[in-house]
Amino acid sequence: MSDAIECDVVVVGLGPGGEHVAGSLAKAGLQVVGVDQRLVGGECPYYGCIPTKMMVTAAEKLREGRLVERHTGTSVVTPDWKPVADRIRNEATDDWNDQVAVDRLIDAGGTFARGRGRITAPSTVTVTGPDGSITSYVARRGIVLNTGTSPAAPPVPGLAETPYSTNRDMVQLTELPASLAILGGGAIGCELAQVFATFGVEVTVIEASPRILAMEEPESSEAVQRAFDAAGITVLAGARAQQVEHGPNGFRVVLADGTVTAEQLLVAAGRRNNLQDLGLEHLGLDPEARVLDPDERMRVAEGVWAIGDITGKGAFTHMSMYQADVVIRDLTGVDGPWADYRAVGRVTFTAPEVGSVGLSEAAARERGRPERGGDAFDQFFGGPAVRAAAPLDAYRDGDTFYVEIDLPGVDPATIDATVDRNVLTVRAERTRAQREGVRRVITERATGTVTRRLVLGDALDTDRLQASYDTGVLTLSIPVTEKARPRKIEISTSQRELTNA
DSSP states (O other), X not given: OOOOEEEEEEEEOOSHHHHHHHHHHHHTTOOXXXXXXXXXXXXXXXXXXXXHHHHHHHHHHHHHHHTHHHHTSOOOOOOOSHHHHHHIIIIISTTTOOHXXXXXXXXXXXXXXXXXXXXXXXXEEEEEOTTXXXXXXXXXXXXXXXXOEEEOOOOOTTGGGSOOBOHHHHTTOSSOOSEEEEEOOSHHHHHHHHHHHHTTOEEEEEESSSXXXXXXXXXXXXXXXXXXXXXXXXXXXXOOEEEEEEETTEEXXXXXXXXXXXXXXXXXXXXXXXXXXXXXXXXXXXXXXXXXXXXXXXXXXXXXXXXXXXXXXXXXXXXXXXXXXXXXXXXXXXXXXOOOOTTOEEEEOSSSOXXXXXXXXXXXXXXXXXXXXXXXXXXXXXXXXOOBSSOEEEEEETTEEEEEEEOTTBOGGGOEEEEETTEEEEEEEBOHHHHHHIIIIIOOOOOSEEEEEEEOOTTBOGGGOEEEEETTEEEEEEEBOSSOOOOBEEEETTTTEEEEO
């Protein structure tokens, strides 16, 4: 074991967020060590977002080609998986080689350590390399954890003894099976089910919940179910696997009321956080923790930050990148904005696609917000979609409709709002620290003025609109009425409230 090497920050896990933190801090002049035993860049570029979207796009082209004869003429469409597999291998993953990503970190001024990182003291990460070598790094400023997730398998008798596949195996396929059974009807299972069915694979989806895409609105599940029915995909909802067997003829999945046989079995029943044996006990954290719960600055312990899937805030690349920006600001002395999860978006790339932002309708009701979601937005924003250039939340409580608009990093005394022809426009000036921080750390183009616009429906009485600003959120309360009477809004900055003219 070599002597410990000092640095400013150690980033354990270089998925999208961890790579972003390591590279950005290195460019800012900090001494950064990035540690990962797997591919730098994480699940997304090699086994998730990018290769699977290549698969989804290929399937979409096939479906479009099959519409030619119905709408515009004649065509012959023959599925061929080889171009898809070749493109994933050569264009998306460099044959699952991360050298480009490693070079990107080094070129930014960082140091890369290939191996398994484990916390062995409050400021120390010890890395065991592929050759068994051991090197310790002492972080003067802090440790950032971004260890991600791995595919999880349910405790079905016999499953662990079979050669089942995960999403990582499916994106590496060079030849397709004749039939495929999928355990799990969530986003991954549904996306891949539709892809392979489009290429001629006989697909059966086994989902324990009463419907596929159980995390989405019931109407969304119904729409995807109709598309699956039309594509010949068998969906067994409310079905639990009792036993899994594998033999010369493939897989046999035993259910309570039947049996499913298939050449290949994909397990897409969730993922588990990579927190095992990470050394959390040296930070005063529970070594058996299944998630790490950070504060608004992404801190989980003194001098330790956590981002990405392991925080339980959403297993999405955009979430990890968002949290990474929060960590970068905290480690470079920029005063916010800090993490806020009220308007987290996600998309399942089926056909039709399913997108959502914020709370589901059921979750909103549980929180005492009985009218929100599609119907409420349609009614009170005067259209089939929310036309808003701002992250927002909206809900109805009795005869009052509430809109919460994110306005982080602005000077409350500069907030100005007007309503003209049912268009609400809110303007505010960024604080000086925010303007400089955005330019310096995020390196994005920033202006001094923040503008938010909403198109309000006629069912809202904007003449009696009230609003207050607190901790980065502008809350509007608007009475529900038969007819709106738009008016100029004056602002009392001393009270941080918007009042009627």
